[in-house]
Amino acid sequence: xxxxxQKFGGTSVAGLDRMxxxxxxxxxxxxxxxxxxxxxxxxxxxxxxxxxxxxQFSSRPPACEQDVLLSTGEQVSxxxxxxxxxxxxxxxxxxxxxxxxxxxxxxxxxxxxSSIDCEKLRAMLDEYDVLVAAGFQGLxxxxxxxxxxxxxxxxxxxxxxxxxxxxxxxxxxxVEGVFTTDPNxxxxxxxxxxxxxxxMLEMASMGAKVLQIRSVEFAKKYNVPVHxxxxxxxxxxxxxxKEVPEMEAVLVAGIAYDKNxxxxxxxxxxxxxxxxxxxxxxxxxxxxxxxxxxxxxxxDGRTDMTFTISRGDLERTQELIAELNKDLQARExxxxxxxxxxxxIGVGMRNHSGVASTMFKSLAAENINIHLISTSEIKITCLIxxxxxxxxxxxxxxxxxxxxxxxxxx
Amino acid sequence: xxxxxQKFGGTSVAGLDRMxxxxxxxxxxxxxxxxxxxxxxxxxxxxxxxxxxxxQFSSRPPACEQDVLLSTGEQVSxxxxxxxxxxxxxxxxxxxxxxxxxxxxxxxxxxxxSSIDCEKLRAMLDEYDVLVAAGFQGLxxxxxxxxxxxxxxxxxxxxxxxxxxxxxxxxxxxVEGVFTTDPNxxxxxxxxxxxxxxxMLEMASMGAKVLQIRSVEFAKKYNVPVHxxxxxxxxxxxxxxKEVPEMEAVLVAGIAYDKNxxxxxxxxxxxxxxxxxxxxxxxxxxxxxxxxxxxxxxxDGRTDMTFTISRGDLERTQELIAELNKDLQARExxxxxxxxxxxxIGVGMRNHSGVASTMFKSLAAENINIHLISTSEIKITCLIxxxxxxxxxxxxxxxxxxxxxxxxxx
Numbered sequence: 001x002x003x004x005x006q007k008f009g010g011t012s013v014a015g016l017d018r019m020x021x022x023x024x025x026x027x028x029x030x031x032x033x034x035x036x037x038x039x040x041x042x043x044x045x046x047x048x049x050x051x052x053x054x055x056q057f058s059s060r061p062p063a064c065e066q067d068v069l070l071s072t073g074e075q076v077s078x079x080x081x082x083x084x085x086x087x088x089x090x091x092x093x094x095x096x097x098x099x100x101x102x103x104x105x106x107x108x109x110x111x112x113x114s115s116i117d118c119e120k121l122r123a124m125l126d127e128y129d130v131l132v133a134a135g136f137q138g139l140x141x142x143x144x145x146x147x148x149x150x151x152x153x154x155x156x157x158x159x160x161x162x163x164x165x166x167x168x169x170x171x172x173x174x175v176e177g178v179f180t181t182d183p184n185x186x187x188x189x190x191x192x193x194x195x196x197x198x199x200m201l202e203m204a205s206m207g208a209k210v211l212q213i214r215s216v217e218f219a220k221k222y223n224v225p226v227h228x229x230x231x232x233x234x235x236x237x238x239x240x241x242k243e244v245p246e247m248e249a250v251l252v253a254g255i256a257y258d259k260n261x262x263x264x265x266x267x268x269x270x271x272x273x274x275x276x277x278x279x280x281x282x283x284x285x286x287x288x289x290x291x292x293x294x295x296x297x298x299x300d301g302r303t304d305m306t307f308t309i310s311r312g313d314l315e316r317t318q319e320l321i322a323e324l325n326k327d328l329q330a331r332e333x334x335x336x337x338x339x340x341x342x343x344x345i346g347v348g349m350r351n352h353s354g355v356a357s358t359m360f361k362s363l364a365a366e367n368i369n370i371h372l373i374s375t376s377e378i379k380i381t382c383l384i385x386x387x388x389x390x391x392x393x394x395x396x397x398x399x400x401x402x403x404x405x406x407x408x409x410x
Numbered sequence: 411x412x413x414x415x416q417k418f419g420g421t422s423v424a425g426l427d428r429m430x431x432x433x434x435x436x437x438x439x440x441x442x443x444x445x446x447x448x449x450x451x452x453x454x455x456x457x458x459x460x461x462x463x464x465x466q467f468s469s470r471p472p473a474c475e476q477d478v479l480l481s482t483g484e485q486v487s488x489x490x491x492x493x494x495x496x497x498x499x500x501x502x503x504x505x506x507x508x509x510x511x512x513x514x515x516x517x518x519x520x521x522x523x524s525s526i527d528c529e530k531l532r533a534m535l536d537e538y539d540v541l542v543a544a545g546f547q548g549l550x551x552x553x554x555x556x557x558x559x560x561x562x563x564x565x566x567x568x569x570x571x572x573x574x575x576x577x578x579x580x581x582x583x584x585v586e587g588v589f590t591t592d593p594n595x596x597x598x599x600x601x602x603x604x605x606x607x608x609x610m611l612e613m614a615s616m617g618a619k620v621l622q623i624r625s626v627e628f629a630k631k632y633n634v635p636v637h638x639x640x641x642x643x644x645x646x647x648x649x650x651x652k653e654v655p656e657m658e659a660v661l662v663a664g665i666a667y668d669k670n671x672x673x674x675x676x677x678x679x680x681x682x683x684x685x686x687x688x689x690x691x692x693x694x695x696x697x698x699x700x701x702x703x704x705x706x707x708x709x710d711g712r713t714d715m716t717f718t719i720s721r722g723d724l725e726r727t728q729e730l731i732a733e734l735n736k737d738l739q740a741r742e743x744x745x746x747x748x749x750x751x752x753x754x755i756g757v758g759m760r761n762h763s764g765v766a767s768t769m770f771k772s773l774a775a776e777n778i779n780i781h782l783i784s785t786s787e788i789k790i791t792c793l794i795x796x797x798x799x800x801x802x803x804x805x806x807x808x809x810x811x812x813x814x815x816x817x818x819x820x
Contacts, residue, residue, distance in 0.1 A: 016466055016467060019467070050486075053486075053490065054489075054490065054493060056426055057426060057429070057490045057491075057493045057494050057497075058493040058494065058496070058497045059497065060497075061493050062492075062493060062496050064503070065489045065490075065492045065493045065496065065503075065504055066489070066493070068485060068488065068489035068492075068504050068506070069485070069486060069489035069490065069493075071485075072482035072485050072486055072489075075478060075479070075481075075482050075485070076460075076463075076479060076482055078478070079464075079475045079476070079478035079479035079482075080463065080464065080467045080475075080479065081467075082472075082475045082478075083464060083467045083468040083471050083472060083475045083476075084467050084468065086468070086472050086475065087467075087468045087469065087470075093474070093475075094475055094478050096478070096555075098508055099553055099554075143509055144509070145506075
């Protein structure tokens with residue numbers, strides 16, 4: 001039995017006409033001889049409507065009940081789409097989280113999948129040609145409804161593909177695939193035919209926003225080939241797969257950026273064990289997501305500590321740091337919201353030197369000053385003034401030859 | 411553990427303000443020392459909205475998928491109400507059909523309850539003070555969602571009360587109880603403090619519309635005392651219970667009517683075995699609900715056959731009868747839509763004579779002609795011209811002294 005998983009997001013199921021386009025994709029897959037598991041999100045706008053409703057009823061809606069509420073969004077989508085398929089004479093049925101069964105932990109609102117009853121699903125696929133599965137929802141060990149967090153339907157789809165050992169997992173979305181960088185910012189941006197899981201993880205966390213990051217982790221773990229493509233065209237999109245030798249020949253696969261950054265610097269903090277913990281412990285407890293952290297070598301037992309956060313967390317962070325600094329006694333605390341993050345990403349840089357220096361030289365040539373530098377195995381990130389973001393992205397896109405198809409290192 | 415089941419309909423949960431009133435009822439029950447199972451319907455208008463949506467997607471929405479769709483209505487209600495209670499510091503949780511578990515058959519759209527996991531529910535009541543249960547929904551033996559038909563939440567509530575051996579089942583609605591007749595039609599109509607299950611069954615089927623008829627059957631079967639009362643007042647409503655001696659002392663408990671009637675008469679049909687089957691078999695197959703059927707003694711091997719149907723089924727019935735009459739060869743077929751049905755109901759008439767003659771005399775005194783008469787053990791029904799409906803109801807209400815509290819037979 002050849003099984004294909006197809007996932008469609010909220011804009012793809014928003015109304016009858018859109019769902020008819022989805023139906024065509026499903027019928028095309030059936031015509032190719034696949035059994036199809038279609039994973040659907042809530043119609044676009046529906047999740048926000050339900051969240052607004054919850055906020056009317058509770059100042060802080062309890063996550064377990066909010067999940068009961070939100071999961072109705074996907075339930076409506078799958079019931080309607082199953083009706084459409086049945087009307088077209090296709091053997092189809094809807095499938096909710098508790099019916100799959102999509103077992104998760106009890107972390108309501110952002111639950112993690114633990115297992116799927118694949119025997120049950122395979123038995124259903126003997127009887128039906130299409131299973132219309134509700135994305136985003138699962139069932140915890142106590143039999144309560146959970147949801148997987150924003151974009152969780154991607155993870156549902158990849159998990160189902162992994163459990164059913166599917167041929168692949170197609171993620172249909174409103175973009176044509178994964179681009180070397182944001183096409184709105186750089187008109188030379190090119191759709192990548194293929195990207196490695198690790199590269200995609202770095203792209204996604206930097207705001208590429210095409211796939212939920214957990215779904216990529218899941219795909220990597222179970223080696224599920226994921227095809228990101230457009231609902232509104234038949235053109236191939238981008239395959240997200242394990243690394244293959246050709247990928248390593250490419251120095252830089254893409255450029256990511258994030259304008260939603262704020263920087264905090266504590267000058268002349270005491271350089272003693274436990275200082276970092278004293279800062280970042282309370283921030284984590286307050287739910288502030290700290291992104292880059294840079295600490296330089298100390299002089300005279302004092303050091304500078306810099307980190308970045310989302311701009312939305314700025315006020316909370318300012319309050320916390322003011323409080324903490326009664327103990328820390330930094331000479332000065334500065335905040336800067338006029339910064340953004342630019343990264344070059346590529347598995348190829350694991351085996352090649354020179355990427356960092358090319359990046360720094362290119363930025364310098366445009367007079368773009370670098371505030372912070374942070375590196376990982378397959379990524380180099382610079383914090384710069386945010387007015388230079390577009391220029392930096394275009395400069396780096398040129399510098400690494402990304403407009404050329406399959407650009408390789410020199 | 412003393413358990414009280416409280417059920418609230420669509421108008422009682424339509425919005426935050428209404429739900430706060432429901433919350434007061436629940437808190438009052440808690441204050442009396444009960445554990446509470448609250449059964450909620452979908453917010454008023456929601457089920458119709460979802461049905462309209464289904465019709466956009468399918469000319470004949472398959473019942474199994476329609477149930478998946480419709481059950482989201484109750485799911486939204488219970489999630490929101492559970493939030494409200496938790497916000498008020500009450501130990502509460504929502505409960506869906508598949509979590510109760512409310513086992514039903516697979517008759518999607520009008521499933522019948524087969525069993526409830528009461529041990530599971532009792533264990534939950536050890537942990538929580540309030541269970542907020544979704545009405546109207548169940549789970550079939552294959553693990554698919556079912557619904558119990560319009561008004562099914564009443565049946566959910568009574569079934570839960572029966573399974574949990576609850577003190578009682580309160581059905582909150584937008585009327586104050588069950589009246590001796592329609593107060594809009596007869597200003598002497600009086601709220602009954604108590605009515606027998608069998609009387610309620612006859613009242614309900616005649617359009618009293620306070621309780622789903624199945625819920626009353628269920629209550630009767632398991633002897634669940636049901637208290638029908640208003641969400642918007644604290645006044646006691648009407649208890650629906652098993653027969654007690656005082657009830658039998660009352661000749662007539664209430665007057666019911668139904669204006670949505672049409673009459674069909676086939677004159678001079680051959681009076682031979684199988685004629686009734688030849689008429690009513692095809693009508694039943696076509697889904698026409700036949701109400702009264704009257705056949706008079708035959709003369710010369712020919713007879714008149716009269717029956718009544720809902721006016722909405724008139725056209726379909728006319729077509730069918732025209733077709734059938736090619737074989738039946740009735741001399742004449744007549745239809746009359748200007749008729750309505752008036753009934754007097756009471757368990758007391760089992761043991762007392764004279765009710766029928768009082769009814770006929772009273773109608774005759776007002777010059778109201780009777781087209782058809784049909785009787786059961788606890789009900790006498792007359793079909794009359796519909797222009798006389800109000801007059802007949804008021805006349806009979808007076809004739810049987812129903813405006814007097816606890817009126818007894820003479």
